[in-house]
Amino acid sequence: MxxxxxxxxxxxxxxxxxxxxxxxxxxxxxxxxxxxxxxxxxxxxxxxxxxxxxxxxxxxxxxxxxxxxxxxxxxxxxxxxxxxxxxxxSEIEFTNQFTDAVTVGITGSNGKTTTTMLTYHLLKQGGLNVGLAGNIGKSFAWQVSEDKHEVYVLELSSFQLDGIINYKPHIAIITNISPDHLDRYNYNYDEYIASKFRITMNQTEDDYLIYDDDDQAIKNWLKNNKTRAKLIPFSLTKQFETGAYETENNININTSNDPFVMPTSHLSLEGKHNVKNALAASSVAQLLKIRKATIRESLSDFQGVEHRLEKVLKIQNVQYINDSKATNVNATFFALDSMTGPTVWIVGGVDKGNDYTELMALVNEKVKAIICLGIDNKKIIEAFADVVDILVEVGSMTEAVRQAYKIAEKGDTVLLSPACASFDLFENYEDRGRQFKQAVQNL
Known part of the structure; x- marks a missing residue:
């Protein structure tokens, strides 16, 4: 062969x-x-x-x-x-035939890396022999060739799911769906949604699909299509007999006869979207029978993901935040939403068919200046020129950070949250994030 x-x-x-x-x-x-x-x-x-x-x-x-x-x-x-x-x-499909390991497959437009890392952290602390692969770290195939783990937590992009035929995760998570990578899906949102749902196409009655019940695109798909998996919804607004939800500042996980409750204030990650990530990850931990004390401890000591709302330094009472991993509008929405003071926003890169209108209200409310960092900033300038007082174009990360330093005053935040891919000026979003941190440290 x-x-x-x-x-x-x-x-x-x-x-x-x-x-x-x-x-x-x-x-x-x-x-x-x-x-x-x-x-x-x-x-x-x-x-x-x-x-x-x-x-x-x-x-x-x-x-x-x-x-x-x-x-x-x-x-x-x-x-x-x-x-x-x-x-x-895809690599996932090829590798799948050579392992009996249980896999947890995680996809979504945003939050999938944090949810994957958090799930891995919960299972590892719980004593399982668990590997981390997919879009992160050492490849799934490589680890299976060394016959490493009994359980794998896999972060799966729509591109990896497009290349599967027989692969099925025992537990699948869809964190959310919003328009992304539409340039690869003929600018057809339905094609992109269908691609994400391939994660459940081979699942049986013995498998689980954990999903955000507050997400319209997910709910529409489930209304019009069938999966055989057991459904485990999570939500910030509704309660379920079987599912995960937040109520009265507690997270509740009801996926077994033994419910788990923990105050939201004990989570190490801040922000509403991270409550959702915690609901999804804890549901997996409960399904795989991790002890409650371990789940509690792991949720309160998890360190977060590099390049995702990562606090870099405070200089002259200005907080610098690296959110380079925000490669689409929806991710940047979460970032701007979690800002509490006036924000100098560094944005731009390779646009994947972005629609910036959903950011308008947040930009109006929170952003005092925009620094465009990309080769083609036309769409960003057209969208926001009338909304903010200061709009600057720069050609390098060093220049972006210098300009931000000049503009920012005490109590402001400088936020790198590009809403775009990074391939015009950087190798990838990690390279972009590292250059940002370096430039901030050099101030």
Whole structure:
């Protein structure tokens, strides 16, 4: 069997190692440059590879192709593979056949990284032999090739879900759905929603789907479509016999005969959206029989995620906050919503079809100045030029932070929450966040 892996990043290299171990003839092809550390790993495992090209005769003879999530279906090589009816799957689908581990799959437009990390933290503190993979850390395939864990918590993007056929998580979470990545879904919101719900398509009556019952897109889908999984809703406004909710400043988890209650004030993470993340993660912990004392302790000592509303420094009584992970409008909505004082907002990057109107009221109320950090800021300027007094365009993170420093006064907050992808000026959102923190430390 010939396995061709498209993309020589984390998921690609992990898949190649697992494929080789399972007896496949493996070839890795990357249209861009493969990083040196990954090249060394491939050489070490004696896996053939090429970069900065796709040699068709070495790809179109595959029995199965694993494509990295970043490669769109519109790519010429993918079209040719589909014409030849060669299966093109994701790393999650490929790996799934080689493990009996229980998986918890987490998707959503926002909150999925925090929910994934929090779920992992709860299960690990609870003594389970648990791995963390998907969009985070060492790839799922790589970990399974080393036969590591009995349970995996997987952060799954819509792109990874597009490439599944048989994969099913024992517990699935959909944190929320709002328009994102529409450039990859023909600017059709319904296609994007359907993609997220692939997470439950193979689930059976023995599996669970945990979802935000306050989310209109999720509720509409569930009204018009069927899943066989047991439904576990969570909400900040309603109460359930089976489900998770907040009431009278307590979080309540009722997924078993033994309900769990804890004051919201004991959560280490601030903000309404983090109450939701805690409801979802605790539901998993309760389903997997983690002790209540452990759940309590873990929810109160969890440290949060880098680049997600991360407090960097206070300088001259101005708080600098790194929310580089906010790559869509909905994520930035949560960030602005949690600001308490006047805010200098650094925004911009590669726009994925954003509609900024839903931020208008918050910007009006909280934002005193906007710093546009992107190659094309036209849409942001058109949206907010009449709403704020100060609007500046900059070409680098250092310049953005310097301008913010000049504008901000005592009691203000400087918030990097770009609402856009980062690929115009940065390698990825982590690079963008690190440059922000560095620039703040250099002030």
């Amino acid at each position: 010939r396995l061709v892996v498209l993309g020589g990043g984390e998921s690609g290299v992990g898949t190649a190692i697992l494929g080789k171990k399972k007896g496949y003839e493996v070839f890795v092809s990357d249209f861009g440059k493969i990083k040196n550390n990954y090249k060394e790993v491939l050489l070490l495992h004696k896996i053939k590879f090429e970069d900065e090209q796709h040699t068709e005769e070495l790809i179109l003879n595959a029995d199965v192709v694993m494509k990295s999530p970043g490669i769109p279906d519109k790519a010429p090589i993918i079209k040719k593979l589909k014409e030849k009816n060669i299966p093109v799957i």
